[in-house]
Amino acid sequence: MTVRDRSARLAAALPLLLIAACGGSDGGSDSGGSAGSDGAAEPITLYTCVSDTTIQPVIEAFEQDNPGSTIDLYRAPTADLNARVAGDVRSGGLQADVIWACDPLTMQDYVDQDLVGGWTPETDVAADLRTDDYVGVAVLYMVAVSAQGIAPPQSWSDLTGEEYADGVAVPDPSFAASALGALGYFSQDPDFGIEYYAGLRDNGAVQVSAPDEVTTGVAEGVYKAGITNANSAYAAQSSGSPIEIVWPEPGAIAIYGPAALAVDAAQSETAKAFLSYISSEQGQTVIAEAGSYPALEGVPGPTIPEDAQIVFPDWSALADQKDTLLADYQQIFGS
Amino acid sequence: MAGARGLRGATAGVVGLAAAAVVLVPLLVMARTVWVEGAGLDDMLASPGLGRAVRNTFMLALAVTVLSVPLGTLLALGLRRTDLPGRSFWRVAVLLPVLVPDFVLGYSWLRAYGRAGFTDDLLGAHWSAVQGPVGVTVVVVVNAVPLVYLITAVGLAARAEPAMERAARASGAGALSVLRTITLPLLRPATATAAVLVFVLTLGTFAIPQVMGSPAGFTTITTRIYANLARSSDPLAFVEAVSLALLLVVITVLVVAPADALLGPRLRVTRVASTDPASASGNRTAGRWVAATGIGCYSLLAVGLPLLALVSTAITRAVGLPPSPENWTFANFGSVLTPRTGEALGRSLLLAAAAASVLVLLGGLVAALERSRSGRGVATLVTLTLVLPGSTLALGMLIAYGRWIGGTLVIILLAYIAKLWAIAHRPISGALDRLPPDELHASRVSGASPLTAIRTVVVRPLAPALLAAWLVCFLTALHEVTMSSLLYGPGSETLAVVVLNSTELGQVGATSALSVVITVLLLLPALGFWFLIRRLTRDRMTVTAVPEPVRAG
Numbered sequence: 001m002t003v004r005d006r007s008a009r010l011a012a013a014l015p016l017l018l019i020a021a022c023g024g025s026d027g028g029s030d031s032g033g034s035a036g037s038d039g040a041a042e043p044i045t046l047y048t049c050v051s052d053t054t055i056q057p058v059i060e061a062f063e064q065d066n067p068g069s070t071i072d073l074y075r076a077p078t079a080d081l082n083a084r085v086a087g088d089v090r091s092g093g094l095q096a097d098v099i100w101a102c103d104p105l106t107m108q109d110y111v112d113q114d115l116v117g118g119w120t121p122e123t124d125v126a127a128d129l130r131t132d133d134y135v136g137v138a139v140l141y142m143v144a145v146s147a148q149g150i151a152p153p154q155s156w157s158d159l160t161g162e163e164y165a166d167g168v169a170v171p172d173p174s175f176a177a178s179a180l181g182a183l184g185y186f187s188q189d190p191d192f193g194i195e196y197y198a199g200l201r202d203n204g205a206v207q208v209s210a211p212d213e214v215t216t217g218v219a220e221g222v223y224k225a226g227i228t229n230a231n232s233a234y235a236a237q238s239s240g241s242p243i244e245i246v247w248p249e250p251g252a253i254a255i256y257g258p259a260a261l262a263v264d265a266a267q268s269e270t271a272k273a274f275l276s277y278i279s280s281e282q283g284q285t286v287i288a289e290a291g292s293y294p295a296l297e298g299v300p301g302p303t304i305p306e307d308a309q310i311v312f313p314d315w316s317a318l319a320d321q322k323d324t325l326l327a328d329y330q331q332i333f334g335s
Numbered sequence: 336m337a338g339a340r341g342l343r344g345a346t347a348g349v350v351g352l353a354a355a356a357v358v359l360v361p362l363l364v365m366a367r368t369v370w371v372e373g374a375g376l377d378d379m380l381a382s383p384g385l386g387r388a389v390r391n392t393f394m395l396a397l398a399v400t401v402l403s404v405p406l407g408t409l410l411a412l413g414l415r416r417t418d419l420p421g422r423s424f425w426r427v428a429v430l431l432p433v434l435v436p437d438f439v440l441g442y443s444w445l446r447a448y449g450r451a452g453f454t455d456d457l458l459g460a461h462w463s464a465v466q467g468p469v470g471v472t473v474v475v476v477v478n479a480v481p482l483v484y485l486i487t488a489v490g491l492a493a494r495a496e497p498a499m500e501r502a503a504r505a506s507g508a509g510a511l512s513v514l515r516t517i518t519l520p521l522l523r524p525a526t527a528t529a530a531v532l533v534f535v536l537t538l539g540t541f542a543i544p545q546v547m548g549s550p551a552g553f554t555t556i557t558t559r560i561y562a563n564l565a566r567s568s569d570p571l572a573f574v575e576a577v578s579l580a581l582l583l584v585v586i587t588v589l590v591v592a593p594a595d596a597l598l599g600p601r602l603r604v605t606r607v608a609s610t611d612p613a614s615a616s617g618n619r620t621a622g623r624w625v626a627a628t629g630i631g632c633y634s635l636l637a638v639g640l641p642l643l644a645l646v647s648t649a650i651t652r653a654v655g656l657p658p659s660p661e662n663w664t665f666a667n668f669g670s671v672l673t674p675r676t677g678e679a680l681g682r683s684l685l686l687a688a689a690a691a692s693v694l695v696l697l698g699g700l701v702a703a704l705e706r707s708r709s710g711r712g713v714a715t716l717v718t719l720t721l722v723l724p725g726s727t728l729a730l731g732m733l734i735a736y737g738r739w740i741g742g743t744l745v746i747i748l749l750a751y752i753a754k755l756w757a758i759a760h761r762p763i764s765g766a767l768d769r770l771p772p773d774e775l776h777a778s779r780v781s782g783a784s785p786l787t788a789i790r791t792v793v794v795r796p797l798a799p800a801l802l803a804a805w806l807v808c809f810l811t812a813l814h815e816v817t818m819s820s821l822l823y824g825p826g827s828e829t830l831a832v833v834v835l836n837s838t839e840l841g842q843v844g845a846t847s848a849l850s851v852v853i854t855v856l857l858l859l860p861a862l863g864f865w866f867l868i869r870r871l872t873r874d875r876m877t878v879t880a881v882p883e884p885v886r887a888g
Contacts, residue, residue: 052836072825074742075836079565080726080821086573087730087821090368092738109568174562175549208550216843219655220451239844240653240662334552 097265103177136256155249166204167224251309361731407483438542443641453644467551490525580727667848698759725817742824766800
């Protein structure tokens with residue numbers, strides 16, 4: 001082998017080395033270990049699916065209140081987040097110290113796999129919004145939207161009426177966890193049942209993927225009304241979209257975003273401090289000011305109409321019913 | 336010659352190691368996952384939805400290949416005419432879809448032609464089939480045409496034989512028979528390359544079916560994989576996603592391996608071509624305006640109008656308002672452009688340049704090995720990761736290497752290499768076979784070292800193909816979303832991750848603004864490289880314009 005051969009291979013390896021050098025300096029902190037025995041607060045890793053606009057101010061405020069603590073963030077849409085966790089589990093274990101998910105069913109799956117849970121902070125968050133393994137720190141409300149010139153529905157059952165024939169948009173529960181929460185609530189309430197969806201379908205309702213698409217379609221006049229989440233609807237309305245927002249009878253459906261401590265981080269004081277912070281009044285205020293609905297009662301947050309009613313799905317029952325429920329739903333909206 | 340054999344052995348070693356690391360290991364860990372955890376898979380395989388998704392995927396790949404290969408070839412032939420009005424402009428314009436990430440393209444078509452879209456606002460007419468299988472097919476074709484065009488144009492530059500075409504014309508052959516009997520047969524390796532790449536890419540395409548097909552109930556294997564990943568906190572859904580990804584790999588093996596084994600040796604033409612800037616073009620007066628109008632209309636409808644619709648949505652204050660001046664705003668851009676965007680852009684440029692450079696090198700090496708059967712085996716092998724949707728390929732990488740390099744740029748780079756290796760390799764391979772082995776021997780006998788011989792005899796005539804491969808890899812890596820979004824960690828956020836994270840997808844205005852921003856950010860480096868390539872191509876052409884004797888193979 002000649003010297004030139006070797007130099008050619010070295011040249012080929014250079015870009016790799018360059019990248020390794022660049023990535024290496026930051027990558028080392030990603031190991032998520034919680035060995036901080038030297039007194040200084042160790043960095044923790046947070047996995048979440050909540051939006052950047054909410055999570056960035058929360059991290060900033062926490063790091064300010066806890067000098068020396070740092071949080072390494074991995075934020076991604078639910079599908080990517082779930083895939084990342086699944087990949088971690090099969091490659092040496094979960095890298096996160098704290099997971100902040102967007103719905104209780106996902107979190108319950110992680111509890112069932114012994115990835116998170118076993119500890120929750122002292123908090124005043126209502127019992128409807130927590131378990132012994134995780135605590136709700138933000139809430140999504142499923143509400144109804146209607147297009148301009150259409151009478152807004154007063155109750156959920158109005159959507160099966162003639163006034164909304166061939167004009168209701170429903171988000172896909174196998175795509176969006178919030179839509180699955182709504183499906184869970186309706187199926188569990190004896191006044192509705194899964195037949196509610198059959199009624200919507202018979203009335204010509206259309207399924208779309210995400211709640212945001214419902215909002216968009218109604219605003220554009222493609223649909224007369226639809227089921228969507230309150231954040232999406234109020235954001236569109238406040239920027240000028242021509243829609244009406246209703247919290248229908250018997251109530252808007254609450255889907256809470258829970259946070260939990262990783263089992264492997266049971267000794268991490270920073271991770272526990274972060275969980276305590278986001279479920280405290282102070283942390284909840286930051287979350288609310290960033291535009292999410294807080295989980296703690298009494299903390300002022302985004303718009304909730306005076307007389308609005310709120311209902312809760314039975315999540316622990318829903319965890320067991322999920323698969324049959326989705327199968328039943330697909331019988332109706334089949335896709 | 337011991338030096339040449341040593342070099343060949345070293346090449347085979349490097350390629351073998353790289354292929355094992357980025358292709359075989361991830362595939363094997365995925366197979367192991369299914370093997371260990373796949374207890375409940377029988378139900379999945381029996382589900383009627385799966386059969387429909389497989390059929391949809393196959394038909395889509397077939398239709399897109401059949402439509403995009405002739406269309407891309409037609410564009411390459413049309414733009415080869417030196418007398419075409421506005422030629423240099425159109426040559427850039429037809430490549431625009433390469434710059435636009437595919438989810439942006441799908442989304443912009445919906446904004447342009449869908450219900451309550453641009454044409455609906457303006458003319459009161461929309462195309463309802465744009466949401467569903469027809470729309471998905473058309474947009475995947477639009478997305479694939481530039482790749483076909485690029486490969487065919489490089490093929491034309493590398494192997495067209497104007498002297499032969501002129502001779503045929505002088506002997507009385509019509510323009511069509513010259514095309515049929517001389518130009519197209521010479522292009523066959525390039526056409527076959529394009530067809531295989533488009534077919535495999537379409538099997539694995541995800542963003543366009545997800546954006547345009549899913550709302551209409553049109554599912555493919557990739558959209559099913561995504562639906563499963565969305566539920567993958569449930570281990571069974573995760574295993575189902577991985578199994579479906581492996582199913583795509585199996586389909587690819589069944590299609591590509593026979594194609595490579597059968598077509599590979601047959602398509603090789605050992606003929607020295609001389610390129611000539613004054614290339615033959617048919618009738619100089621008639622037809623040129625027809626060609627220009629055709630290309631113009633295509634570009635306008637396929638890319639121009641959709642991008643215009645995107646910009647119009649991005650600057651409109653709220654969804655549901657008419658896009659008139661009193662509703663214009665830049666607020667949507669403000670929500671997308673954050674201080675972190677600049678930092679991430681630098682990181683993405685570095686990552687994309689490193690990936691493209693490694694890829695061109697690896698692609699060239701595989702092409703060089705392809706004269707042997709084992710070399711063709713490697714060529715098939717590196718096509719397998721091309722078909723994997725980014726999400727599952729990233730998972731394979733994460734499971735294989737996450738414990739050591741998780742969250743770093745290195746793991747993202749490995750994923751890019753795995754995903755784009757075939758895209759780098761096949762165009763180079765399509766142009767390489769015109770190199771006569773004798774010239775390499777001659778230069779070695781005359782005392783050139785192996786590297787000098789390769790640099791002067793091989794690399795120089797291949798420059799357009801190498802640069803085209805580099806450019807496509809660079810741009811694709813620059814706007815890659817799926818894999819980096821799953822693999823990034825602190826300090827390795829790519830441009831796409833930062834921009835995507837800054838907004839909630841689904842909010843129409845912000846999504847459009849983000850699409851416009853990504854497209855513009857890509858346009859700047861792309862135009863720079865485009866001019867560089869044009870300069871290099873022109874220099875090369877003047878160098879090789881000396882006519883060479885035509886040797887029969």
